[in-house]
Amino acid sequence: MYRVFFIFYISMTTAEKNSIIETLTPMLDIDGIELVDIEAHAQTLRLLVHKPAGLSLADCQMVNQTVHPILEVHEHLASYTQLEVASPGLDRPLRTAKDFQRNCGRIVQVELISENGQKREVQGTVVEVHPDEVVLKRTGGKSISVKISQILNAQIHLMW
DSSP: OOOOOOOOBOOOOHHHHHHHHHHHHHHHHHTTOEEEEEEEETTEEEEEEEOTTOOOHHHHHHHHHHHHHHHHHTTTTTTOSEEEEEOOOTTOBOOSHHHHHHTTTSEEEEEEEOTTSOEEEEEEEEEEEOSSEEEEEOTTSOEEEEEGGGEEEEEEOOOO
């Protein structure tokens, strides 16, 4: 007998995601924890969190215990049977100015979309971060300014 498993990715609306972020961010900030992203997979709502000094299992448990009742009261867990709290990991996507600021001095790989719809990839060291843009120093010393709104995907370039 063969069993077939499907992973269903639930599409969370931007409004739902923003509502959760607005609800949880002030509480997590008090404990020095940043809500990096929210993912929805099958019946699981996953909160990806970051802590500058490093995230421990106890931190994840504390976040889960703190936010679970709040998410229930605001009915954000109505579509999910499980809440997970985890670190986004080394290969985490960089989405916000705060993400790039945290990685200043590191080499990043960025996929962009230009105003005319062309995609291109750029690699460089994060040297400056502004609210709406990131300045990358490319190989050879030239700098390029990238609007955060034009970034499709960005990650730290991991060297093995």
